[in-house]
Amino acid sequence: MSLEKKYAKEVKQILAKYPPEHKRSAVMPLLYLAQREEGYVNKESMKDIAKILDITETEVASIVGFYSLYHDEKAGKYRMQVCTDLPCALRGADEFLDKLCGNLGIKVGETTEDGLVTVEAVMCLAACDRAPMFQTQGPDGIKYHEYMTLDRTMELIEALKGGKE
Amino acid sequence: MSKQVTLTINGKQVTAPEGLTVADAAKLAGVDIPVFCHHPKLEPVGMCRMCLVEIGRPVFDRATGQPVMENGQPKIQFMPKLETACTNRVSEGMVVLTQSEKANDGQRGTVEFLLTSHPLDCPICDKGGECPLQNLTMEHGSGKSRFNYDEKQHLEKMVPLGELIYLDRERCIQCARCIRFQDEVAGEAVLGFDERGRHTQIISISEPGFDSVFSGNTTDICPVGALTTVDFRFGARPWELKAEASICSQCPVGCNTTLNTRREAKAGGEIVVKRVMPRQNEEVNEIWLCDKGRFAYHYTEGKERLTKPMVRKDEKLARASWDNATKTAAENFVANKKDFVVLASGRLSNEDLFNLKSLADTAGGEAILYSDMDGGELTQLVGVGAGTNLGTMGKGDAILVIASDLYEEAPIWWLRVKQAADRGATVIVANPRATKLDRFATYTIRYSYGDELKTINDFEKKSKISDAFTKAKNAVIFYGNEGLGVTGTSVLSSACANLLKETGHTGSANNGLIGVWQRANDQGAFEIGFRPVADLEKALKNKAVYIVGADPVGDDPNLAKALKNVKFVAVQDIRETATTEIADVVFPAQAFTERDGTLISGERRVQRFYAAVPAVGDSKPDYAITAMLAKQMGVILQGTSASVVFDILANSVEALNELTYDALAQVKEQWPLVGRNDVYYGGTTYDNTKGLGVQLIPLAQAGGAVKISKVRKEAALRPKDKELLAVPSNKLYDLGVTVQTAEFLEQRIGETSVAMHPTTAKKFEAAEGQVVKLSFDGVQAEAVVKFDETIGTGVVRIPRSMGIAIREPVVAKVQVKAAAGKAK
Numbered sequence: 001m002s003l004e005k006k007y008a009k010e011v012k013q014i015l016a017k018y019p020p021e022h023k024r025s026a027v028m029p030l031l032y033l034a035q036r037e038e039g040y041v042n043k044e045s046m047k048d049i050a051k052i053l054d055i056t057e058t059e060v061a062s063i064v065g066f067y068s069l070y071h072d073e074k075a076g077k078y079r080m081q082v083c084t085d086l087p088c089a090l091r092g093a094d095e096f097l098d099k100l101c102g103n104l105g106i107k108v109g110e111t112t113e114d115g116l117v118t119v120e121a122v123m124c125l126a127a128c129d130r131a132p133m134f135q136t137q138g139p140d141g142i143k144y145h146e147y148m149t150l151d152r153t154m155e156l157i158e159a160l161k162g163g164k165e
Numbered sequence: 166m167s168k169q170v171t172l173t174i175n176g177k178q179v180t181a182p183e184g185l186t187v188a189d190a191a192k193l194a195g196v197d198i199p200v201f202c203h204h205p206k207l208e209p210v211g212m213c214r215m216c217l218v219e220i221g222r223p224v225f226d227r228a229t230g231q232p233v234m235e236n237g238q239p240k241i242q243f244m245p246k247l248e249t250a251c252t253n254r255v256s257e258g259m260v261v262l263t264q265s266e267k268a269n270d271g272q273r274g275t276v277e278f279l280l281t282s283h284p285l286d287c288p289i290c291d292k293g294g295e296c297p298l299q300n301l302t303m304e305h306g307s308g309k310s311r312f313n314y315d316e317k318q319h320l321e322k323m324v325p326l327g328e329l330i331y332l333d334r335e336r337c338i339q340c341a342r343c344i345r346f347q348d349e350v351a352g353e354a355v356l357g358f359d360e361r362g363r364h365t366q367i368i369s370i371s372e373p374g375f376d377s378v379f380s381g382n383t384t385d386i387c388p389v390g391a392l393t394t395v396d397f398r399f400g401a402r403p404w405e406l407k408a409e410a411s412i413c414s415q416c417p418v419g420c421n422t423t424l425n426t427r428r429e430a431k432a433g434g435e436i437v438v439k440r441v442m443p444r445q446n447e448e449v450n451e452i453w454l455c456d457k458g459r460f461a462y463h464y465t466e467g468k469e470r471l472t473k474p475m476v477r478k479d480e481k482l483a484r485a486s487w488d489n490a491t492k493t494a495a496e497n498f499v500a501n502k503k504d505f506v507v508l509a510s511g512r513l514s515n516e517d518l519f520n521l522k523s524l525a526d527t528a529g530g531e532a533i534l535y536s537d538m539d540g541g542e543l544t545q546l547v548g549v550g551a552g553t554n555l556g557t558m559g560k561g562d563a564i565l566v567i568a569s570d571l572y573e574e575a576p577i578w579w580l581r582v583k584q585a586a587d588r589g590a591t592v593i594v595a596n597p598r599a600t601k602l603d604r605f606a607t608y609t610i611r612y613s614y615g616d617e618l619k620t621i622n623d624f625e626k627k628s629k630i631s632d633a634f635t636k637a638k639n640a641v642i643f644y645g646n647e648g649l650g651v652t653g654t655s656v657l658s659s660a661c662a663n664l665l666k667e668t669g670h671t672g673s674a675n676n677g678l679i680g681v682w683q684r685a686n687d688q689g690a691f692e693i694g695f696r697p698v699a700d701l702e703k704a705l706k707n708k709a710v711y712i713v714g715a716d717p718v719g720d721d722p723n724l725a726k727a728l729k730n731v732k733f734v735a736v737q738d739i740r741e742t743a744t745t746e747i748a749d750v751v752f753p754a755q756a757f758t759e760r761d762g763t764l765i766s767g768e769r770r771v772q773r774f775y776a777a778v779p780a781v782g783d784s785k786p787d788y789a790i791t792a793m794l795a796k797q798m799g800v801i802l803q804g805t806s807a808s809v810v811f812d813i814l815a816n817s818v819e820a821l822n823e824l825t826y827d828a829l830a831q832v833k834e835q836w837p838l839v840g841r842n843d844v845y846y847g848g849t850t851y852d853n854t855k856g857l858g859v860q861l862i863p864l865a866q867a868g869g870a871v872k873i874s875k876v877r878k879e880a881a882l883r884p885k886d887k888e889l890l891a892v893p894s895n896k897l898y899d900l901g902v903t904v905q906t907a908e909f910l911e912q913r914i915g916e917t918s919v920a921m922h923p924t925t926a927k928k929f930e931a932a933e934g935q936v937v938k939l940s941f942d943g944v945q946a947e948a949v950v951k952f953d954e955t956i957g958t959g960v961v962r963i964p965r966s967m968g969i970a971i972r973e974p975v976v977a978k979v980q981v982k983a984a985a986g987k988a989k
Contacts, residue, residue, distance in 0.1 A: 042908060043370075054604075055354065056353070056354045056355050056357075056371060057371060058355050058357040058368060058369050058370050058371055059353060059354050059357055059368050060354060061357060061359065061370050062357030062358050062359060062368070065357075065358065065359035065360045065361075065368070066358065066359075066360070066361050100523070
């Protein structure tokens with residue numbers, strides 16, 4: 001089903017926020033809407049959004065490509081995005097990431113077998129003083145997790161399994 | 166003229182129009198500032214930083230508003246850092262230093278950065294030799310890189326953006342010229358950037374890939390070898406190529422082109438055309454060319470080219486001498502003097518058509534234009550005035566496009582009309598279905614097939630739309646033959662001419678009527694006196710026919726039948742066709758690439774094309790063949806050279822009086838400056854050194870009486886149950902001989918499909934993708950059904966030249982093909 005049909009109300013609400021002649025600006029919230037379901041924006045949704053906003057699919061894909069919070073490939077239900085920039089690294093982020101991956105039996109960028117978590121290394125999330133830290137991007141939005149240890153992270157993953165963050 | 170400002174560039178005082186960028190102003194003054202992302206036809210973005218210069222501006226006293234003086238001179242304040250010449254506009258008293266130590270250092274640094282990951286594959290790169298990056302590296306590069314070669318990125322080198330354009334990701338410097346061209350100029354944003362930073366790359370996810378008929382232009386303005394065409398990729402090195410001026414022979418726009426040629430081992434050592442490039446003519450095609458014009462020239466090559474005259478002997482065509490062939494034809498034409506018919510198309514030049522017309526006139530024959538479209542007499546009368554330049558139309562002007570899909574029929578006109586809309590012109594699109602121009606139209610009128618006349622007559626009633634048209638400063642009407650044949654276009658053109666006359670939009674520049682003809686020189690054929698006929702079958706029956714540059718047998722089974730019952734057929738063409746197969750005599754003609762001549766565009770611009778490659782076999786130019794044939798028939802015509810024929814033509818056709826080949830070859834300075842040595846500024850488009858052509862003066866402008874015959878309405882066709890109204894429309898890439906031969910265009914040509922409204926299809930129980938049988942008027946055909954929700958019900962739209970013969974609207978029986986029908 002097309003995005004416009006499935007989320008008729010939400011699409012209408014989003015479009016109402018922008019003047020009709022600048023409706024292309026609605027591309028960002030529409031992409032979040034499209035991403036909500038499967039954790040990434042599939043080709044069909046890009047087509048739908050292009051049609052709704054009267055722009056080309058390539059323009060939509062270009063925006064998905066530019067912003068790191070939009071994804072065009074399927075991943076785990078939750079993306080665990082660990083900051084590995086220099087200040088975080090000084091507070092042990094690299095070591096933390098290594099251990100986490102080892103514990104989960106995956107490499108950076110991979111997804112756990114149960115499809116729950118994808119671990120990613122990302123650039124600055126503006127919480128250097130509270131590293132090791134990561135953000136989770138999942139169906140409920142984005143959440144920060146700071147001063148993390150391996151144990152606390154594994155607890156979080158258990159909770160995520162139960163559907164709670 | 167806009168306000169001029171005075172500034173100093175490298176110590177030289179120059180004046181430039183206010184609002185111009187520093188980079189453009191410098192160019193105008195003869196100072197080259199190196200650029201990559203900047204292009205004079207695109208909005209400035211300042212992405213590449215190549216044009217870094219020092220800019221100083223006069224200091225003004227805040228209290229008095231007067232310039233602060235220092236040693237008797239205005240005090241100039243330079244910015245602490247370098248600025249980009251492409252994003253800063255010139256202002257009064259500005260001081261620009263493009264070659265100071267600081268500026269040079271900035272430019273050198275930018276080149277060094279750009280080269281950190283650029284491959285060193287110039288020796289095998291298509292752009293090598295005409296590459297801005299190569300040239301600017303020679304000029305501004307440091308010769309050595311301080312970066313580590315091992316850290317160069319290695320990326321995919323052959324990414325098809327579509328099947329026509331390939332991207333080399335390593336070579337791309339992310340200037341976005343291609344993306345911006347597609348977005349700003351073509352209005353089809355099918356290219357974009359994916360990712361960011363060092364991972365940035367060009368993508369296209371349209372279907373089909375890079376879905377734009379203007380895609381080839383991106384390879385011209387690409388400042389590196391990142392974008393190449395499937396046709397020229399690894400085809401030749403630019404410095405091996407010779408360049409000859411030509412005119413595109415695909416449609417009535419008359420784009421100025423350059424044919425690049427080279428001696429080719431693969432072609433047995435012959436000199437062949439390697440690529441078609443745009444040649445600047447700001448009043449016609451600017452510096453652009455559509456993909457059909459760029460890629461479809463291959464029909465002038467190949468085994469199917471006719472090389473020797475042939476005469477039918479014992480049921481078979483056998484090679485003959487020119488003397489024998491012309492004599493045989495002449496004898497037959499003289500013997501059937503009363504039934505002599507010349508059937509010629511607008512693929513021919515004026516010189517060819519003039520000799521053909523002279524022969525028909527002198528020998529007492531009839532000259533028929535092979536076309537489904539009429540109205541050329543009216544474009545002679547109220548065609549656009551001399552001095553017309555769509556590029557100057559904008560706010561306050563109106564353009565009406567009726568019964569034409571310009572994007573499919575004349576892409577560069579589509580582009581120019583779209584740009585006029587961008588500049589504020591009122592664009593009115595009247596068509597029975599949605600077309601790509603609708604997006605840029607101020608008003609869209611959707612009428613039912615058959616209501617063309619009513620649509621124009623409605624302009625006499627008061628409405629927003631008629632008001633906008635009537636009150637426009639200037640107004641142009643483009644009319645085509647969507648859903649119409651000879652009779653229908655005759656009616657429509659009269660109605661359009663009347664509307665223009667009544668609203669006072671005739672007889673001056675940027676006012677008048679333009680026919681969106683099927684072929685490049687249909688306008689020329691009308692000027693010379695050729696006319697199409699409504700019933701071609703009847704006109705050919707039992708005649709002795711001289712067919713030139715047309716394939717009626719291949720196009721239409723009814724015409725094939727008619728030509729079986731004729732007294733004699735002589736066919737003159739460049740390629741073997743279904744018509745040459747049934748001919749009694751065949752004359753091999755030269756292609757437009759092999760000879761010179763002139764064409765007249767839909768805007769009535771007479772333009773010259775030149776011989777670029779040697780002729781194939783024993784072929785001769787059409788006008789020369791006709792002169793030889795005429796001689797055998799006792800008629801003396803000139804056939805020695807195109808220019809001699811043109812002189813006589815200019816003498817006898819009033820509109821062309823006083824025109825000479827010299828006049829057509831005149832050029833003047835155009836803006837932006839392109840070609841020459843600085844390919845980095847305007848791209849690899851060719852500068853125009855061989856002629857801008859001359860626009861003819863329509864009778865209305867010359868002060869002649871404008872009489873337009875009364876419009877008679879055609880009787881409407883009434884389909885019965887189980888029947889539909891079948892209407893023709895036009896497709897850019899079709900199965901016509903001038904397109905089909907370029908194999909890589911196969912995908913764009915696609916399968917033969919017919920369009921119906923879903924409701925209509927439902928009535929016939931046809932699903933989308935299903936095959937239907939169509940039968941009308943002696944034609945039996947099968948085609949895949951495609952849905953078009955924008956056309957009326959009870960209609961089936963059939964593309965011309967896609968294997969189903971349709972010249973005008975007809976009533977068709979439709980049947981869904983059972984079981985065997987393929988569902989997509």
